[in-house]
Amino acid sequence: MNNAINLIGRLLLAALFLPAGLSKLSGFEGTVGYISSVGLPLPTVAAAAALAVEILGSVALIVGFQTRIAAAVLAVFTLVASVFFHAFWAAAPEQAFVQQLLFFKNIGVIGGLLVLVSSGAAGFSLDAKKEAQ
Template identity: 40%
Template sequence: MITMNPNLNVSLNANSALPAAGRTLIAAIFFISGIGKILAPGATMAYIGSLGLPAPALGLIGALTLELAGAALLVVGYKTRLVALLLAAYAVATALIFHHALADQNQMFHFLKNLAMAGGLLQVVAFGAGAFSLDNRRAPAGRAVA
C-alpha cells in the first residue's frame, strides 16, 4: 500500500499508470508544437509579429522553453503541479492572444482545444503526478505525492 494522505490508501495496480499516461498525452501537443517552432522559427516569429506583439524572437524563445521543458518535466513528473499550472496559464494566454477570432471556425477549434488542454492540466494541478513520477519518488518514505 502507498499512503497518499492519512485518510486514503491506494495500492499500485493498473490504474497507477493512468496519471503517467495522461501526463504523457497532454505533454505530446506541447512537444510537437515546440518541434514545429524549431523547424520554422521564421514563420513563428512572423506570426507573433503580425499580431503586433513586441520582440518576436524573445516570444519564440519563451514559447520554446515553456513548451519543450514543460513537456519533458510533465512526462517525468517533476515539479508536476507547478509545471501543469504554468502550462495551463500558457494555454489560456495563447488561446486569448492567438486564437481569439472566434468567427473563424479553425480559430474557434484552436481556442477550444487550448481551453481543453488547460482543463486537463488543471486536473494534474489538483490531483498531482501520481505513482509513476519523480515527484512521487522524492516523497518521504511511506508517503506518495498525489
C-alpha cells in the same frame, strides 16, 4: 491503475506540447514572424519563451518532475496563446469556426492541466520518488 492512467494522461498532454516546441526550435524565424503577425511585442523573446515552456514543460510532464508547477505554467501559457492566436471573436467569418474549435480545444487542455495542478503526478513520477525518500 490510477498511477498508469495519470502517466498516460501526462504523456498525452505532452504529445500536444513537445512537437509544437520542437517545431518552434527548428522553425524559429517562422515562429517569430507568426508572433509578429498578431502584434505582440518582443516576438523573438516570446518565441524563445514559448519553445522553452513547451519543451521543458513537456519533459517535466513526461517524467513527472515538479508536475504541478509545470502544469500550471503550461495552463497559463495555453490560455494566453489561445486568446492571441485563436481569437475566433475577431476572426474573419470564414475562419471563425475553425478558430473557435481550436480555442475551445485549448480550454479543454487547460482543464486537463488544472487537474494535474490539483492532483499531481501520482506514482509513476519523479515527484513520487522524491516524496518516498
